[in-house]
Amino acid sequence: xxxxxxxxxxxxxxxxxxxxxxxxxxxxxxxxxxxxxxxxxxxxxxxxxxxxxxxxxxxxxxxxxxxxxxxxxxxxxxxxxxxxxxxxxxxxxxxxxxxxxxxxxxxxxx
Amino acid sequence: xxxxxxxxxxxxxxxxxxxxxxxxxxxxxxxxxxxxxxxxxxxxxxxxxxxxxxxxxxxxxxxxxxxxxxxxxxxxxxxxxxxxxxxxxxxxxxxxxxxxxxxxxxxxxxxxxx
Numbered sequence: 001x002x003x004x005x006x007x008x009x010x011x012x013x014x015x016x017x018x019x020x021x022x023x024x025x026x027x028x029x030x031x032x033x034x035x036x037x038x039x040x041x042x043x044x045x046x047x048x049x050x051x052x053x054x055x056x057x058x059x060x061x062x063x064x065x066x067x068x069x070x071x072x073x074x075x076x077x078x079x080x081x082x083x084x085x086x087x088x089x090x091x092x093x094x095x096x097x098x099x100x101x102x103x104x105x106x107x108x109x110x
Numbered sequence: 111x112x113x114x115x116x117x118x119x120x121x122x123x124x125x126x127x128x129x130x131x132x133x134x135x136x137x138x139x140x141x142x143x144x145x146x147x148x149x150x151x152x153x154x155x156x157x158x159x160x161x162x163x164x165x166x167x168x169x170x171x172x173x174x175x176x177x178x179x180x181x182x183x184x185x186x187x188x189x190x191x192x193x194x195x196x197x198x199x200x201x202x203x204x205x206x207x208x209x210x211x212x213x214x215x216x217x218x219x220x221x222x223x224x
Contacts, residue, residue, distance in 0.1 A: 043215040044215055099156065
């Protein structure tokens, strides 16, 4: 079983739609959780860290469910510029190596 | 913000050549650096973790004699792909971190072996 699993997509949604991604992780001892965004042929960029209480950054909301070992990302009012691959990432501790999921491709159409 | 520079950004070379990729932290001391590899439409796979002044820790399945990592200073780590073959063609990305701070990624090196 992979350490971090994501639905590869692609998700193809119209501009303005709300879209949600889920990610599951296998190691229950994991402590740090992240969502990254990766554009084609570019390095990943940190979108947001995920905290136990859930957190929001503008149109983006991240949730963590430790009991079920999954992380979610919700994007509201999607923009064309949101088209990218979204990578879920997990670390045992804040200073540990980060393990990435395979990414979910999102395409926003006009 | 923290910047990590990776060089070269793109390299094409013949099979059997050894290729060195540099990763530099420009405005912080990178006590730990990570090297990842990403094949098309796949995730970033961690290859190794290196701490300044010590030997790199390789992930399972990564050949340490083929992928030589040197982290001789707090601002520079190098990855050398020795005797590269077409199957080594990939996107190689480094990241760097100071102490327990978040990782910062370089912009990657696209390696094509003919």
